[in-house]
Amino acid sequence: MKIIYKLKQIAVCAFLVALAASCDNDLPGVGGAEQNYNTAYGLIKANTNLLLFNKAIQLAGLEATLNTNEDFTYFVPADAILEVYLVKNGYVNALGYPDITLVPVADLKQIVLSHVVKGAKKRVGKLAGVTADYLETGELTTLANTANPDLYLLGVNVTDGILKVNGSDKPATGLDYYATNGFVNILDNVISLSPPTPVISVLSQSFASPGDVVTITGSHFVKVKSVKFGETEAVFKSISKTAIEVTVPADFGSYALVKVQTEYGISNIATIGVKFLVYGDNFSGAPAPLSVGGWGGTQDFQNTENVNRGTYSIKRTTDKWSAMYIQHNPVKIADYGYLKLSIYATVSTRILFSIGGTSDDDGKAIDIKAGEWNNISIPISDLHPEKLGTNVNSLFVKEYSGLPGIIYLDDIGYL
Structure with missing residues (x-):
């Protein structure tokens, strides 16, 4: 058993080293000379570097949604990037290798839809004298946003013809792979639109009495589950993603540690009152x-x-x-x-x-x-x-x- 365990460790380490090495290399292009005769989904399906994303589409039951003639712009992580993501998030089989079939279908669906924007063809590299729907710096609504409006929008940065997506400091590996109904951009990162853990910046009052309404200002107040003064749950009203109104509990003494819990985590602690x-x-x-x-x-x-x-x-x-x-x-x-x-x-x-x-x-x-x-x-x-x-x-x-x-x-x- 010890020998088998040791071999398993060696195999996993070798795999991760190989992943790291592959991430440093340039990824081959998508399609080929005839790429413009294929649909955007067809480009993904035919490319050997995008097998995992294509498999994710199928496992999530989204092939019928995406395999159409509608215009789509894709931002697709290459296989090597998705494999690193799977390992990092614990989706590995008994031998420690990444296994996309272990990702819950609902999560897999959100991952796929977060990488797809519905709309006209878009380019990153501008062509002299050609007017087109170029991809510009800003925020885009993905298919995931349509399904769940609480998710954050997709951030896109285009500077000097270089595309960076979702806050990544890594340029997209491949650009402007065009098809009959859109474009496919190859990324060096996996897009996540789920809000981060909530953050409290300030309370509107430093002292309070029972029944006072205090405004909590911060960020990522999305799907708030509770606001607590110590261990006491307080009545609250979500105003926006950056503000919550909370009523100081009846049993409030002279102080409390205040925290906000959302579906995505628990905030830092803010203080009110003193001992x-x-x-x-x-x-x-x-x-x-x-x-x-x-x-x-x-x-x-x-x-x-x-x-x-x-x-x-x-x-x-x-x-x-x-x-x-x-x-x-x-x-x-x-x-x-x-x-x-x-x-x-x-x-x-x-x-x-x-x-x-x-x-x-x-x-x-x-x-x-x-x-x-x-x-x-x-x-x-x-x-x-x-x-x-x-x-x-x-x-x-x-x-x-x-x-x-x-x-x-x-x-x-x-x-």
Whole structure:
């Protein structure tokens, strides 16, 4: 048994090496001198480098759909590329070789349709003096989009006659293989139009109360299954692929970790509220921190010009590379996972934050958008907890863009 297993390992390794080598070689062209007398589907069916895609069409039951005289533009991965895709996604037989018959029919159908655009003939290489329906940079609707409108559109980039598809940095291997009813382009990648894992960028509120409606802004909010505050599922309304409105649950305390789950994955974590409030309108009832240090610039701890929540905020007028150090009541750092704060800048800038130290190496620099409140959550793991000891009682804020300006800080705490 050990000998058989070893031979299997050797066979799989040899196969993958062969695949890698084949991907580096130029792929032969499609068709031949008489290629323009064949349909686009006929070109694919007759070409020995596209056997797997043709087999996928048949297994998915799409031959009757595509083997017609309708105009189609195909973007087809060559066999070597599809084999790598199958291995990468675990569609291999008992010996470890790629096996397209193992792909579920529904998935196979989506894969095939994602590579086909219905419509007039299209060319990549423009011909002097010839007006035609040239393939241009932009987005195309595939047959998969027609079947499932939640899928992303096909991104096409044509620059100086070079075609790149679906965000790939690899040029298409073969171009302008024309047929009686369309074109076939040979790709060096497999197209996927399924949305990626959702991403939360920001919450509309840094603090909230039960019943508040909070807008979650981000990307890839497609087929949202749930929005959770901690382990509690919240009532939500999908607004678009970049926005969700969610109602804060009735049992919400003072903080929560928020995440979005779609059919395509679970998002990163956003935070709302805090466990320990360093500064809301004051420092534990005092208008100023226990002590203040730093260099350059000025600060006002009871500013009313620009406030995120409540009555006051901290106004900091910065010189370039200036810094402010404030001391507050100690917190046991092991009890918290994030430093949270809201910051507003009059000009786009970069600010370094650290806790328990004043060295650049102790902190994390964050890009701040101008003209809006930025709700920032910095993982404690990014602030070098190995240097902090048991308790932390300070916050260090440094202008890190080399540009003077004004920033406002509010709702500072730990979560």
